[in-house]
Amino acid sequence: MSTQDTSAKAGQLAINGENTQMPVRSGTIGPDVVDITSLYKATGCFTYDPGFTSTANCRSKITYIDGDKGTLLYRGYPIEQLSEKSSFLEVCYLLLNGELPNSGQFDQFERTITNHTMVHEQMMRFFTGYRRDAHPMAIMVGTVGALSAFYHDSTDINDPAQRILASHRMIAKMPTIAAMAFKYSLGQPFIYPRNELDYASNFMRMCFALPCEDYRVDPIVSRALDRIFILHADHEQNASTSTVRLAGSSGANPFACVAAGIACLWGPAHGGANEAALNMLEEIGSVERIPEYIAKAKDKDDPFRLMGFGHRVYKNYDPRARVMQKTCHEILDLMGVKDEPLLKIAMELERIALQDEYFVEKRLYPNVDFYSGITLRAIGFPVAMFTVLFAVARTVGWIAQWKEMIEDPEQRIGRPRQLYIGDDKRDVLPLEQR
Numbered sequence: 413m414s415t416q417d418t419s420a421k422a423g424q425l426a427i428n429g430e431n432t433q434m435p436v437r438s439g440t441i442g443p444d445v446v447d448i449t450s451l452y453k454a455t456g457c458f459t460y461d462p463g464f465t466s467t468a469n470c471r472s473k474i475t476y477i478d479g480d481k482g483t484l485l486y487r488g489y490p491i492e493q494l495s496e497k498s499s500f501l502e503v504c505y506l507l508l509n510g511e512l513p514n515s516g517q518f519d520q521f522e523r524t525i526t527n528h529t530m531v532h533e534q535m536m537r538f539f540t541g542y543r544r545d546a547h548p549m550a551i552m553v554g555t556v557g558a559l560s561a562f563y564h565d566s567t568d569i570n571d572p573a574q575r576i577l578a579s580h581r582m583i584a585k586m587p588t589i590a591a592m593a594f595k596y597s598l599g600q601p602f603i604y605p606r607n608e609l610d611y612a613s614n615f616m617r618m619c620f621a622l623p624c625e626d627y628r629v630d631p632i633v634s635r636a637l638d639r640i641f642i643l644h645a646d647h648e649q650n651a652s653t654s655t656v657r658l659a660g661s662s663g664a665n666p667f668a669c670v671a672a673g674i675a676c677l678w679g680p681a682h683g684g685a686n687e688a689a690l691n692m693l694e695e696i697g698s699v700e701r702i703p704e705y706i707a708k709a710k711d712k713d714d715p716f717r718l719m720g721f722g723h724r725v726y727k728n729y730d731p732r733a734r735v736m737q738k739t740c741h742e743i744l745d746l747m748g749v750k751d752e753p754l755l756k757i758a759m760e761l762e763r764i765a766l767q768d769e770y771f772v773e774k775r776l777y778p779n780v781d782f783y784s785g786i787t788l789r790a791i792g793f794p795v796a797m798f799t800v801l802f803a804v805a806r807t808v809g810w811i812a813q814w815k816e817m818i819e820d821p822e823q824r825i826g827r828p829r830q831l832y833i834g835d836d837k838r839d840v841l842p843l844e845q846r
């Protein structure tokens with residue numbers, strides 16, 4: 413980790429009439445941070461920031477977002493260029509290693525990932541323990557955590573070679589596990605990976621092939637899926653990534669940490685939003701009912717929100733949503749479902765919301781999840797698989813961030829403090845006196 417983030421700047425904090433100097437640190441781009449690590453020692457105060465709206469929890473070289481401009485960079489490269497000019501596996505290499513691979517490096521990386529796509533045969537038994545109607549994200553949380561029981565030679569986090577092996581295994585096995593969760597829900601046999609296929613095509617085949625007939629992956633569809641994976645690969649310190657970092661900060665093994673990330677991703681405010689957005693479009697059902705739902709979203713007394721709208725960081729159009737919208741049109745054209753009614757509802761909803769004072773004032777724009785559901789459904793995935801696909805793509809981000817944390821000498825166990833608002837100290841009365 414370079415030391416370019418240290419700075420001679422200092423900030424003055426006046427607390428309880430006392431002035432305290434805190435160092436201010438600058439990154440390559442983005443806002444400076446006030447380094448408050450000595451605040452408690454100096455003043456006896458903690459900071460209070462539920463939801464971490466003003467708190468940087470780490471320094472990182474991986475991903476940069478400018479929410480006002482709508483910029484997303486992986487290792488400095490704009491998401492628009494990466495999704496146009498590179499493959500998901502190239503992006504995986506980039507996120508893990510810091511540079512895009514040359515062709516020799518890429519061939520070797522692809523071979524390594526391909527060699528790890530199978531899961532231990534005994535893992536199959538885990539699946540049969542679940543009900544057939546289990547949500548595939550429930551299966552993902554359990555089975556990915558269970559990887560730590562199978563791959564003991566890659567759970568020593570202090571060994572750099574084991575960290576890399578665990579990273580490769582996770583990227584390689586996640587599509588296999590996700591496809592198994594899907595097949596299990598359908599009551600169909602698991603399909604083994606095929607090493608001659610690229611990452612996205614292999615995943616599609618494991619999801620949609622049957623042992624009794626040939627399955628040919630459409631290269632346009634697999635390229636679209638590959639692009640969707642690129643768009644979801646990392647997003648700096650979002651809730652699930654912070655969960656992975658926090659779990660990892662105690663020294664937990666990477667498989668367990670990623671299982672924790674999957675659990676966090678499942679929530680509808682995070683990765684579950686793609687599923688929720690599609691359900692919402694179906695519930696709206698027709699363009700005529702859009703004003704009713706816009707009114708519900710604006711009503712303070714109604715918990716309803718426009719799913720796939722708004723973002724903690726983006727106060728401008730989510731750059732991923734732009735690429736996603738284009739991909740969505742491409743896929744619907746290819747599938748011959750240009751007139752997909754849900755797309756019409758989505759586009760009209762977006763048009764109306766972007767002109768509405770409420771959404772304009774609060775700077776609420778479509779996020780990546782707004783169009784991803786329609787696209788994934790057109791490809792053939794059921795709604796329950798949407799967040800699973802997000803997890804497959806985000807695995808590389810989680811693991812790259814986990815690795816960076818382990819290798820950063822500044823990182824310590826994550827242990828937030830609190831503002832206690834419970835009872836003051838009191839005595840326990842015997843049961844008969846209460």
Ligand code: CMC
Pocket residue numbers: 463650680681682683684685709710716717718719720721722723724725774776779780781
């Ligand atoms: N519909 C209606 N109002 C909204 C919405 C929405 N989708 N999002 C935010 N608001 C309002 C909110 O009611 C609040 O109003 P007020 O200031 O009057 O109380 C204001 O905008 C700020 O919202 P917030 O909840 O304080 O903002 P946040 O940064 O804590 O939440 C969010 C961000 C993404 C959770 C939120 O915008 C949301 O719930 N969106 C819908 C779910 C969604 O699409 N999530 C996917 C996020 S992108 C993919 C990912 O990260 O996984």
